[in-house]
Amino acid sequence: MKGPVFVFAESSGPQFRKASYEALTEGRRLADLLGVEEYALSIGSGLAPAASNLGGYGADHVLLADDPALALPHPEYYREIALDAVRRVSPSILLLPATSTGKDLAPRLAIHLNTGVASECIQLDILGDELIASRPAYAGKIILKVKVKGTLKIATLRPNVFTAKELPAPKNPSIEKLTFSLPKSRMIVKEYVAHEGKKLDLTEASIIISGGRGMGGPGNYKILQELADVMGGVVGASRASVDAGWRPHSDQVGQTGRTVSPTLYIACGISGAIQHKVGMVNSKVIVAINKDPEAPIFGFADYGIVGDVFEVVPALTQELKKFYGNA
C-alpha cells in the first residue's frame, strides 16, 4: 500500500465532528505504519478557519471544498466532490467516520471505485499489504475480521471507539481550496430540523443516561434530564419506552435503535434485555439502577444499585452536584 491515507473529515456547521478527529488520529497511525502521508477532505461551508485544526490530529494535507451550497450534506454533491478528490489523491486507504453522512457516502464511493466498504469498524490492522478491519455484526454479538479486496480499502469507523489524540507537535498542513462545479441533481436538501432540546446525538455522547419501562411514563424522564444536565450527558431510552410513545425513536438504544459506546452509560429502570444490551454493551463503564434485583442488567453492569429510580436518581443528581462543586 503505497498511496496515502485519505480521511473524510466531516463537519457540523463551521466545526469538525469529534468522530472526524478520531478518524484522523487512526489514519495518522496507519499512515505512519505504511510510511505515507495523510490527506484530509473537508466538505462544507465556512470551514476555512477550522481547516488547519486537522493538522493537530495528523493531516499533512487538507483538501477543502467550501461553498454555501455545501452547508447541508447533499449526498450527490458530496459524492461527486469526494470521487474527484479520491481519484486525484489515489489513496490506498480511505477512512470515514460512521456517522449518518459517512455511512451514506462510503458505499456510494465504493460502487463507483469498484471496491468495498468495511462498515462501522472498531479496530484496524495492517497485515502485510492488507488492511484488516474488525467490525461487529449481528448487532455486536459477533466480531468479523474483514479484508477489503479492492485496491482502495474503504472503512467507516464507529464514533467514540477510536481515541482522538492531538499530536505533541501538530502538523502544519497545506490547505488547498478545491475548485469544483456542483453536479446536476434531482435532490434538494431543504433544511435541518434539530430535535428539540438535544445538543448532541447519542452516538457522539460521552455520557448517556437511559430510561426504560421502569420510568413509568414520559413525564418522569425529567429526573434523567436533570442528572444528564449535571453530568453533561444526553438522555437515551429503551425500546419499550420508545414503543410506548414516551420518547422519540432518535433516543432509542439497542438493536433497532442506536449502537452507542460512551464512557459512561447509566441505565435507569432498564431490565437489560438482549435487544438493549447489544446497543450499549461496549460502553466503557455501565451503571444500572433498577428495583428488580433479578434484572439481567445486573449481570453485566460494572456498578449496580438495587433501588427505586425515583429515589436513587435524584439522590445521585444531588451527590454529583456536590461532587462537581468541590472538584
Place this chain on the structure above:
Amino acid sequence: MINPYEEYALEAGVQLKEKNGGEVTIVTLGPEKSAQVILKGLALGADKAIHLKSEKFPDDPAAVARALAEGLKTVEFDVLLFGKKGVDDDNQQVGQMVAELLGIPCVTQVVKLEVADAKAVAHREVEGGSLVVETTLPAAFTAEKDLAIPRYASLRELVAARKKPIVAKEPQQSAPTLEVLAAQYPPPRSPGKVIGKGVEAVPLLVKLLHEEAKVI
C-alpha cells in the same frame, strides 16, 4: 424472516399504494428458501414479486447491489424502498449502492416519506435532528425504524398471497469486494457487581466512578 428494516420499507410502500394507487412489487435476491419471505411480503400487501434466485444467501454488499440493480433495470417504478440495513451483517450499504448504479437519487435513513405529484419529501434521520430532502421520482429511499408501523397478515391474506405472481430470474454474478477472514465472539465483559441498595449506595457510586473507574 423478513429483515425488520425491510418490513418498515414494505409497509411504507403498501401505504403509498393505498393512498396514491399503483402497485407494490417485491424484489428479493436469495436462494429457494427465500420464497417464504416473498410469500409473507405478498400477504402483507405487495401485489407481485421478482425472485432473483441465487445459490446461497448473498452477503457481499456490492455484489448484492449489482445483482439487484441489474434485476431492476427492466422494471418500471416511481419509488424504490429498502430497509436501511440488514440486521445480520449490519453493513448499511446496499440501498445507496443500487441507486448509484441506477443513477437515481437516494435518501437514506428515512423516518417520514410523503409522495405526491411525482415528487417526494423525505425526512432523513441524522445526528441531533433530521434533514428534509425533496426529490423528483423515480427515487430510492432506505427505511429507518418506524417509517411505517408494519401490519399483521390475516390468514385469508396468507392464502391469497399464494395466488399472486412470482417471476423467477437468474441474478447477475459479480466478484465479492469483502472477504471475511474470521468470526469471533467479542471479549466478554466482567460480570456485574451490585454495590448496594437504594439511596445509601449513591455516595459509594460517585466515589467508585471517580476513583476506580475514573470516568467522572
